[in-house]
Amino acid sequence: MIMVDQPPAEKNFVQNPYAFYRHILKRGGVCFWKNYNQKAFFNFDTINKIFKDKRFGRELPPDFKQPNENNLSDFYRIERNSMLELEGERHTRLRGLVLRAFTTKNIQKISKDIHTLCTQLLDNINENETDLIESYAKQVPVITIARLLGIPEEMSDQLLKWSNSMVAVYQAKISEASKDLANQSSKEFYEYIKKYVAERRSKPADDLITHLINAEEDNQKLNFDELVSTCILLLNAGHEATVHTIGNGIKALLLNKVDCRFLKEKEWYGIVEEILRYDPPLHIFTRFAYENLTVDDVHIARGEKISLVIGASGHDESRWDKPSEFTPNRRPLTHNSFGAGAHFCLGAPLARLEINLALKNLFDKKRYIKILQKPEYADIYHFHGLKSLNVEMR
Numbered sequence: 538m539i540m541v542d543q544p545p546a547e548k549n550f551v552q553n554p555y556a557f558y559r560h561i562l563k564r565g566g567v568c569f570w571k572n573y574n575q576k577a578f579f580n581f582d583t584i585n586k587i588f589k590d591k592r593f594g595r596e597l598p599p600d601f602k603q604p605n606e607n608n609l610s611d612f613y614r615i616e617r618n619s620m621l622e623l624e625g626e627r628h629t630r631l632r633g634l635v636l637r638a639f640t641t642k643n644i645q646k647i648s649k650d651i652h653t654l655c656t657q658l659l660d661n662i663n664e665n666e667t668d669l670i671e672s673y674a675k676q677v678p679v680i681t682i683a684r685l686l687g688i689p690e691e692m693s694d695q696l697l698k699w700s701n702s703m704v705a706v707y708q709a710k711i712s713e714a715s716k717d718l719a720n721q722s723s724k725e726f727y728e729y730i731k732k733y734v735a736e737r738r739s740k741p742a743d744d745l746i747t748h749l750i751n752a753e754e755d756n757q758k759l760n761f762d763e764l765v766s767t768c769i770l771l772l773n774a775g776h777e778a779t780v781h782t783i784g785n786g787i788k789a790l791l792l793n794k795v796d797c798r799f800l801k802e803k804e805w806y807g808i809v810e811e812i813l814r815y816d817p818p819l820h821i822f823t824r825f826a827y828e829n830l831t832v833d834d835v836h837i838a839r840g841e842k843i844s845l846v847i848g849a850s851g852h853d854e855s856r857w858d859k860p861s862e863f864t865p866n867r868r869p870l871t872h873n874s875f876g877a878g879a880h881f882c883l884g885a886p887l888a889r890l891e892i893n894l895a896l897k898n899l900f901d902k903k904r905y906i907k908i909l910q911k912p913e914y915a916d917i918y919h920f921h922g923l924k925s926l927n928v929e930m931r
């Protein structure tokens with residue numbers, strides 16, 4: 538197995554990680570990534586297989602030394618009760634409680650509201666110069682998830698701030714200052730949801746928070762910390778990646794000069810899937826092995842943490858022809874960008890709908906969009922999204 542030294546924070550790498558991915562994919566798609574101190578897998582099939590393999594999971598086996606919670610106790614209070622970090626019975630129970638709200642059928646019911654939100658935002662944009670990330674890509678997902686949960690929309694900016702500082706913890710190396718900020722944000726977010734739940738107990742409505750409060754009052758299905766963590770997970774996971782996909786998508790469509798006029802519903806669906814394959818918002822996930830095993834001739838020890846580079850898996854030549862080209866409606870359509878198996882993205886139907894409507898409304902309403910400055914990605918490798926996207930449009 539080859540050893541690689543590729544700092545994940547390096548400027549050129551963050552702007553274009555695909556050159557490095559191609560290099561590793563050409564050499565078999567597996568390496569020891571020194572900067573993470575982990576074996577890393579890049580091939581589409583291998584990653585898809587590991588996601589679905591019950592001998593791997595997100596939770597460290599209980600008899601292994603748990604992560605050091607120094608300075609991050611408030612952050613881990615949320616993580617410990619978050620379905621994304623759990624396996625087995627607790628994961629199934631928490632996922633089951635929210636799954637119904639996110640089925641394709643239920644999500645389609647809010648399609649009209651998202652469409653209206655997109656048109657309202659576009660009507661209020663300054664056409665001479667606007668940063669589409671701030672004025673549009675961020676607004677659609679954060680307002681939608683706040684509404685779905687039943688959190689006041691005026692909280693949107695604050696939710697973005699808390700979420701942005703919390704996700705910094707997933708970086709390979711994090712400064713003490715960022716740790717403190719992540720922990721402080723976790724504390725404030727926890728306190729906010731706690732206070733809000735107390736208020737909402739007496740004001741039930743047709744929203745997800747009421748449904749979760751009812752489940753908690755039943756006392757069997759959900760405890761209080763699980764209720765808070767579930768809300769925070771849904772609010773955070775419910776916007777970060779979608780914001781970046783809308784931004785990356787607008788960039789890909791404009792730079793590749795895709796003619797978006799007169800596209801049919803089905804064609805938009807294919808475009809969204811191609812964006813998720815070509816330039817996905819999340820590039821790397823991890824798994825722990827629950828037994829000693831071998832994958833692609835590589836030995837993995839029980840308790841070992843490995844990296845799954847899903848951003849690379851969409852550029853695997855053994856699956857796609859000319860993967861570095863942006864080709865709407867290419868086949869096969871499926872990718873690993875929403876994961877697979879037990880933790881498959883619960884919000885995938887919502888994310889697909891939001892991206893679809895955000896792009897369709899933008900390109901239907903604005904027939905001329907010109908990028909004013911070369912778009913740059915933000916300096917965080919694991920969240921691959923643009924810092925800004927300044928355009929002029931009519």
Ligand code: HEM
Pocket residue numbers: 595620621622632770771772774775776778779782817818819822823873874875876877879880881882883884885887888
């Ligand atoms: C383009 C947008 C999105 C992408 C690319 C994305 C990607 C992912 C991925 C890759 C995972 C699996 C992580 C793993 O297996 O380790 C995941 C899990 C999850 N996602 Fe998303 N996501 C997106 C949008 C959303 C939205 C809108 C929601 C709405 C609430 C959401 C909620 C979740 C939740 C709750 C989980 C955890 C599921 C579980 O552990 O069973 N995501 N997402």
